[in-house]
Amino acid sequence: MCELLVDLLDVDIKGVQGTHRGRVTIHFECRREVVGCPECGVLARVKDRRAVSLVDLPMNGRQTRVVWHKRRFFCPDVGCSKGSWNEVDTRIAFPRLLVTDRAGRWLTKQIGKYGRSVTEIAEELGCDWHTVNDTLLRYGEALVDDDTERVGLVKALGLDETLFVREGPYHRQHFSTQIVDVEHGQLLDVVPGRDSKGATKWIHERTCDWRFHVAYATLDLSGPYRKVFNDTLPWATQIADPFHVIKLANQKLDECRRRVQTELFGHRGRKLDPLYRARRLLTMAAERLDEKSHEKVMGLLRAGDPRGEVTACYNAKEAVRELYGVEDYELAGVFIDELIRDMNDPSWPVEVRSLGRTLKRWRDQIIAWHRAHFSNGPTESVNNLLKRVKRGAFGFRRFRNYRIRVLLYAGKPNWDLLTTITPR
Ligand SMILES: [Zn+2]
Numbered sequence: 001m002c003e004l005l006v007d008l009l010d011v012d013i014k015g016v017q018g019t020h021r022g023r024v025t026i027h028f029e030c031r032r033e034v035v036g037c038p039e040c041g042v043l044a045r046v047k048d049r050r051a052v053s054l055v056d057l058p059m060n061g062r063q064t065r066v067v068w069h070k071r072r073f074f075c076p077d078v079g080c081s082k083g084s085w086n087e088v089d090t091r092i093a094f095p096r097l098l099v100t101d102r103a104g105r106w107l108t109k110q111i112g113k114y115g116r117s118v119t120e121i122a123e124e125l126g127c128d129w130h131t132v133n134d135t136l137l138r139y140g141e142a143l144v145d146d147d148t149e150r151v152g153l154v155k156a157l158g159l160d161e162t163l164f165v166r167e168g169p170y171h172r173q174h175f176s177t178q179i180v181d182v183e184h185g186q187l188l189d190v191v192p193g194r195d196s197k198g199a200t201k202w203i204h205e206r207t208c209d210w211r212f213h214v215a216y217a218t219l220d221l222s223g224p225y226r227k228v229f230n231d232t233l234p235w236a237t238q239i240a241d242p243f244h245v246i247k248l249a250n251q252k253l254d255e256c257r258r259r260v261q262t263e264l265f266g267h268r269g270r271k272l273d274p275l276y277r278a279r280r281l282l283t284m285a286a287e288r289l290d291e292k293s294h295e296k297v298m299g300l301l302r303a304g305d306p307r308g309e310v311t312a313c314y315n316a317k318e319a320v321r322e323l324y325g326v327e328d329y330e331l332a333g334v335f336i337d338e339l340i341r342d343m344n345d346p347s348w349p350v351e352v353r354s355l356g357r358t359l360k361r362w363r364d365q366i367i368a369w370h371r372a373h374f375s376n377g378p379t380e381s382v383n384n385l386l387k388r389v390k391r392g393a394f395g396f397r398r399f400r401n402y403r404i405r406v407l408l409y410a411g412k413p414n415w416d417l418l419t420t421i422t423p424r
Pocket of ligand 1: 038040041075077080
């Protein structure tokens, strides 16, 4: 009866300890009598026993420990070099893990698939945070990295930067690069840093077939990622992500507003300053402003922008947005060339001219979007997932922890494999 309840195979239950509704501890030994030497096959002899305590799944809602009275064997053959070794039964637990196999697989799913936190699971099992985290890494990395089918052929590949931790007294930022199948919104991997090194290495590790299949490469307006694609996937059409292009136009508008504010009023924007009051309305999409708001923006600009500089930036931003309303690829090319030429006019404020130069530098990538509507949009949604995971984990100190958590959550691992994988 006790064996049925404990549900471990081929074990003799030696005793159960615990108080009513308190933690329960179950002692057992393996039943298998005949154990051969792994090297020469001679019947092994028992040298001694050592008790190993393992965290198990709660039984009847009580935190549970199983204590495995492990045998230590030795080979009686004098000519054999094996010496002695510990009993192994991976149906109970894998070597070097402090958690039973069934608890290890369970916690990997709870954290990886359902997004529960390591702290929460450690509390439920009544064990240390590190015990849970170490187990998660070993099962999780096996699930993600040993599955050669997880990263299938990709038609459109995207790179995006994410902040994964702020560290130390100065909140030094640590960035990572996420590699995404933007067609299917699947996070393929994350690599440390936002320079070109990590992603270049990752892409080089794929097969030639895989790389030749990538036809589109999406990126924000960052030089390092352009270099990654130039170096590793020169045949892929690069597409600048529309979200980042518009974001840049809005940044220039903000810079201009702050500069004009300081030049005209001699101080940073305050609650009553017209430009400061207009700051949110300015960066909103024009068609989202109703008539009253539109009047308000124009009024505030007349009051706070006598030289018309902020107004020029505002119009430039709207023109960039209009580019994405142009459906035809050829027309988009004509549109952006005119825009670049207009913005180059020396009478415009520096922010407009700087925006124009960036558009010029990224012209082909920007209008490539009009040919194939791939964007980092799905990457942004992956980003939102990451934020959720990060909130649950209160930030990540180590990149390895971060990587496995986000890949289990957003990398679409094959959860059917969880029952058969061998932890690393
Ligand atoms: Zn032997």
